[in-house]
Amino acid sequence: MNLAETLKLALASIMAHKLRSFLTLLGMIIGMTAFMVVLSLLQGFSAYVDEKIAGIGSSSFTVQRFNFEDFKDTDSIAAAQRRNKELTFDELDFIKERAQLVSYIGAKAGNTSRDVRYGTETLAEVSITGAEPVIGIIDNIDVEYGRYFTESENNNSMRVAFVGSDISTKLFPQGDALGNEIMISGIPYRIIGIQVAKGTVFGQPRDNFVQLPIKTFGANFGGLKWQRAPYFVVMAKDGVKMADAVDEVRTLMRIKRKLPTGEKDNFGIVTPDAISGLIGSFTRAFSIVILFVPGIALMVGAIVIMNIMLVAVTERTKEIGIRKSLGARQADILRQFLFESGLLSAIGGLMGLILAFVLGIIITKFVFPTKIPWWAAVIAISVSAAVGILAGLFPAWKAAKLDPIEALRAD
Amino acid sequence: MYRFMENENGNSEPAFQPQTSTGEGLITMKNIWKTYQMGVEELHALRDVTFRVNKGEYLAIIGPSGSGKSTLMNLIGCLDSPSKGEYWINGNLVSKMTDDELAHIRNKEIGFVFQTFNLLARATALHNVELPLIYAGMRAGERNEKAQAALASVELGDRVGHKPNELSGGQRQRVAIARALVNHPSILLADEPTGALDSKTSVEIMALFEKLHAEGNTIIVVTHEHEVAERAHRVITIRDGQIEKDEKIR
Numbered sequence: 001m002n003l004a005e006t007l008k009l010a011l012a013s014i015m016a017h018k019l020r021s022f023l024t025l026l027g028m029i030i031g032m033t034a035f036m037v038v039l040s041l042l043q044g045f046s047a048y049v050d051e052k053i054a055g056i057g058s059s060s061f062t063v064q065r066f067n068f069e070d071f072k073d074t075d076s077i078a079a080a081q082r083r084n085k086e087l088t089f090d091e092l093d094f095i096k097e098r099a100q101l102v103s104y105i106g107a108k109a110g111n112t113s114r115d116v117r118y119g120t121e122t123l124a125e126v127s128i129t130g131a132e133p134v135i136g137i138i139d140n141i142d143v144e145y146g147r148y149f150t151e152s153e154n155n156n157s158m159r160v161a162f163v164g165s166d167i168s169t170k171l172f173p174q175g176d177a178l179g180n181e182i183m184i185s186g187i188p189y190r191i192i193g194i195q196v197a198k199g200t201v202f203g204q205p206r207d208n209f210v211q212l213p214i215k216t217f218g219a220n221f222g223g224l225k226w227q228r229a230p231y232f233v234v235m236a237k238d239g240v241k242m243a244d245a246v247d248e249v250r251t252l253m254r255i256k257r258k259l260p261t262g263e264k265d266n267f268g269i270v271t272p273d274a275i276s277g278l279i280g281s282f283t284r285a286f287s288i289v290i291l292f293v294p295g296i297a298l299m300v301g302a303i304v305i306m307n308i309m310l311v312a313v314t315e316r317t318k319e320i321g322i323r324k325s326l327g328a329r330q331a332d333i334l335r336q337f338l339f340e341s342g343l344l345s346a347i348g349g350l351m352g353l354i355l356a357f358v359l360g361i362i363i364t365k366f367v368f369p370t371k372i373p374w375w376a377a378v379i380a381i382s383v384s385a386a387v388g389i390l391a392g393l394f395p396a397w398k399a400a401k402l403d404p405i406e407a408l409r410a411d
Numbered sequence: 412m413y414r415f416m417e418n419e420n421g422n423s424e425p426a427f428q429p430q431t432s433t434g435e436g437l438i439t440m441k442n443i444w445k446t447y448q449m450g451v452e453e454l455h456a457l458r459d460v461t462f463r464v465n466k467g468e469y470l471a472i473i474g475p476s477g478s479g480k481s482t483l484m485n486l487i488g489c490l491d492s493p494s495k496g497e498y499w500i501n502g503n504l505v506s507k508m509t510d511d512e513l514a515h516i517r518n519k520e521i522g523f524v525f526q527t528f529n530l531l532a533r534a535t536a537l538h539n540v541e542l543p544l545i546y547a548g549m550r551a552g553e554r555n556e557k558a559q560a561a562l563a564s565v566e567l568g569d570r571v572g573h574k575p576n577e578l579s580g581g582q583r584q585r586v587a588i589a590r591a592l593v594n595h596p597s598i599l600l601a602d603e604p605t606g607a608l609d610s611k612t613s614v615e616i617m618a619l620f621e622k623l624h625a626e627g628n629t630i631i632v633v634t635h636e637h638e639v640a641e642r643a644h645r646v647i648t649i650r651d652g653q654i655e656k657d658e659k660i661r
Contacts, residue, residue, distance in 0.1 A: 005545055016533055322529045325490060326590070327518020327546040329511045404490045408529065 010339040013312070014347070024308040025348035028384060031297030032352025033359065036372060036380060038294055040360045042287050044370035049279050060138050060272075061246055063087065063095075063253065064231040067268030068278065084266045085257075086229035094256045095232070101245040103237040106134035107230040109214055112221055116210060117183040118171040126167065127209040128184065130217025130224070138235045146178050146193035153192075154213035159220075161189040164207035165197040184210065187220055246271060298384075301348065302391040309341045309395035320399050321407025330400040337396030338389050345388020349381050436499070437597055437629055438464040438487065443496035443506075445482050445652075456482040457493070458652045464598070464631065469624045471640035472633045474649035481602075483649060484633040488521050488600050489513045501597045518546050522591030526603035528583045530575040536562060536586045537571040543594040561589040565619065581612035588619065592628070599623065601632045605639055617642050 014021045065087060070080035089107065096105050110129035115122050135141070136148030144165065153160050161182060168177035168191070181188040189212065198206040218224040236245035246269055253267055313320070320333055353372075360370040445457040456479045464470055474480040485491040486498060489505055492513070498506040501520050508516065522543075523529075530539045540558040549557070562571050565585040575583050584604065591599055601620070605613035621642060624630050632643060640646050641660070648656040 002548070012533070318529070319531060322531060323542065323546070324514065325488070325517060325523050325529070326543045327514050327594075329514040329546075331511070332546060405485050408490075408525070 006335050006339045007343065009336055010343045013340050014344050020308070021344060021347075024304055025301075025344065025351065027297065027301035027304045028345055028348030028387075029301075029352045029355065031294055031299075031301045032349045032380060032384060033355040034294035034297055035291065036353055036356030036376065037359050037363070037370070038290050039287075039376055040356060040370040040372045041363070041368065042283060042290070043373055043376070044360075044364070044368060046280065046283050047371050048369050049276065049283075059242065060233050060235040061242060061249075062231055062233050062270045063249060064268045064270060065229060067265065068270070068274065070268065080266075083264075084268075086225060087231060087267065089230065091253065091256050092230070092232055095234075095249055095252045098252055099245075099248055101237055101240045101248045102234055104134050104138050104235040105249075106132035106138055106233055107214055108132070108135055108233055109224050109228050109230045110217055110221070112228060114184050116167060116171070118180065121171050123167065123170055123208070126184075128212065128217070128221065129209065130212050130214035130221075130228075130230075132214050135233060138233050142196035144194050144196040146191070148193055149213045154215050157215040157219045158213065159187060159189045159216060160192045160213065162193040162195065162211045163191055164195050164205075164209040166205060166207040167191075167210060168194045182210070185220070189216075242271060242273075298387065302345070302387045305341055305345055305348075305388055306391035306395060309337060309392050310398070312340070313337065313395045313399040316399075317402060317407050317410035320402050321404050321410065324402070324404035325408060333402075334396045334400040337399050338392045341392025341395070342385045342389040345391065346381055346385035348388075349384025352384070353377055353380050436463045437466045437468075437501055439497070439499040440486075441497040441499075443486065443493045443498060445479070445486065445491070446494040455652050457486070460496070460652075460654055462647060462654060462657060464629065466597075466629055467624075467627055469620075469630045469642075469644040470632070471643035471646045472631065472649060473635060473637075473640045473646055474655075475635065478649045479652040480633055480635075480649045482652075484600065484602055487598075487631060488523060489516045514546075518543055518594065520597040522594070522596035522599045524584070524587050524591050524599065524601035524604045526606035528575070528580075528587045528607070530583060530586055530590075532575055535572050535574055536567060536578065536589075539575070539586055540590045540593050543590060547594055557593055558589075561593040562586070564592070565589045579612075580608050581615055584608060584612075584616050585619065588616075588623075592623070598629045598631055601630065601634075603634050603636070603639075604632060605636065606634075613639075 065084050066080050070076050070084070087107075092105065092107055095102070099105070108129060108131045110127075112128045113125045114128050115124050116126045117123075131149070133149040133151050133154055136143075141148060141162075143162075145168075146162075148162055149160065152158075163177070163182075167182070168175070171177065171182065172180065177191050177194060179191065181190050183189075189210070195207070200206060212220075214224070214230065218228070221228060224230050234245065234249055236242050250265065250269055254265065257266060259266065320328075323333065323336075357372060360372055364370050440460055440462055443457055443460040444455065447454045447456060460483065472480055472483060482491070486493055489500070489508075490513075492508070493506050496506060497504060500516065503516060503520070505513065505516055517523075530536075531542070534542075537555070537558050540561050541554050544554040544557060559568070559571060562568055565588055567582060567585055567589065570578060570582060570586075575586070578586065584607075588599075591601075599620075604620070605616055608616060617639065620630055620632070624644075630643075632639060634640055644661050645659045646656070647654055648658075
């Protein structure tokens with residue numbers, strides 16, 4: 001009996017009991033749907049992270065006071081606080097003058113939270129940062145109205161501000177933000193540019209900020225030290241591998257800080273890869289836990305299929321007897337039932353996949369972007385078929401081993 | 412004319428002599444025993460059965476229930492293996508075969524006709540007839556042709572697409588006969604073929620058997636009905652697991 005023949009037979013058996021097949025598959029469908037929805041959320045999440053977080057100036061990296069590893073426990077945090085000095089503009093200049101593989105390097109500072117006022121309106125807890133004008137290029141800042149800072153505005157610590165779109169829309173509903181002055185801690189700043197709206201990432205608004213020239217920021221917010229210490233954003237030259245530029249900057253920093261060979265860096269360099277790697281390791285651990293639950297549903301689905309196949313074998317004992325009397329070998333019977341349970345399960349997997357796909361579209365539309373990778377779909381179908389075959393193994397073996405005489409005698 | 416006699420006493424019967432007819436031996440059973448273990452007791456369903464069937468014979472096996480005739484039928488049909496003895500069918504030593512080899516022999520050499528027809532309820536007449544050919548590994552096109560022809564030969568050429576529940580009892584048995592013959596087996600083995608049919612239909616089916624015999628098929632009918640046995644050309648009577656009588660009646 002060839003494969004096409006067996007497949008046709010399996011399909012006919014499944015279709016002969018449509019309702020029963022469907023009910024049998026419910027567990028499988030729900031399990032597969034849950035599995036795929038969770039997986040698509042995770043995939044969507046990581047694609048989202050790559051795009052929205054790591055993707056920000058993905059050709060740039062930062063030099064900062066601490067390394068990721070410094071935060072692993074309180075001891076290493078304390079040690080790093082002693083060892084790692086704040087970055088300085090001297091160091092920035094040192095790198096700027098000597099680096100060959102770097103196209104731009106600029107300093108940023110801050111993230112201080114302050115209330116921003118215009119007239120009687122107040123926006124609470126707005127993020128205030130300082131940046132060198134070159135950051136406009138490095139961060140590839142999208143200016144909707146106005147412009148970014150100029151060197152002279154920075155050098156003269158002028159009270160000018162580049163703001164997120166929330167500031168302009170909330171404080172200036174008339175749309176006259178550009179050129180007007182906002183008040184931060186009693187000091188007025190003239191708005192010279194507004195960024196294109198960026199939306200939110202994980203509920204964090206990204207349009208609720210005021211950026212000042214870094215020297216202005218230093219002068220008016222208590223100096224560029226402690227949490228307001230500068231960090232450098234570096235962009236590698238076109239055609240230069242980021243890793244090479246990172247190496248160069250690290251070497252220059254070590255030279256500048258006179259670190260002997262073998263001693264650990266007393267500063268940190270963070271690349272987009274490191275960020276997505278960090279997030280990736282989170283999502284992986286998270287995935288294992290969160291996929292475990294639908295995994296159990298799949299297992300229950302498999303047990304239900306095994307159960308119904310056992311019922312089917314009992315019900316069709318007579319049929320098995322007839323087939324055997326007509327010359328079906330054990331392998332023919334075995335294959336017939338294995339195909340049936342495999343196909344049944346694969347249909348369940350497919351239905352689950354379709355359902356997950358539909359749910360994914362709905363979730364993407366209303367809640368959160370999701371993504372079912374094509375490989376996951378292929379794996380889902382194969383896994384469900386494999387699960388079905390596995391679940392069918394015992395029932396099929398029972399069927400194949402039936403004594404033809406006994407089987408023919410069954411009702 | 413043969414008169415079937417139920418042998419009440421069996422004491423005066425002469426011991427069975429193996430028939431030694433001339434011609435090609437299609438089936439040979441030599442000293443066949445079938446023993447079932449019932450706890451500590453051994454139950455001999457067949458004891459030392461020996462006979463031969465030649466090609467083209469029309470044989471009836473008759474006996475009361477519990478006589479061992481069903482066991483003998485299962486052995487002839489290769490559904491079971493003897494405990495002892497040799498069974499040859501068409502040159503194959505069946506008694507030592509594995510389950511899968513037996514399946515192959517059933518497919519090639521035996522055409523079963525059952526009392527309750529044993530058709531697959533969900534399948535059409537055509538598909539039912541195709542089944543032995545499917546297990547023989549025949550391609551779809553050729554299979555279809557042969558099955559159509561087999562159904563036409565039992566005058567069901569216009570019922571190929573019908574399912575068993577859309578056919579009368581006689582028609583169902585004719586589908587079963589078509590299925591039995593479609594792979595050109597060595598023997599047509601019928602187990603109470605008219606047991607589930609009314610007398611008029613029974614006559615039709617028996618007439619069909621005679622026609623098939625006339626066309627050269629070897630037929631073995633296992634029955635307890637005298638009317639059915641009388642149609643055969645040779646009758647073997649089984650009692651208590653042994654051959655009591657083996658007579659040529661026409």
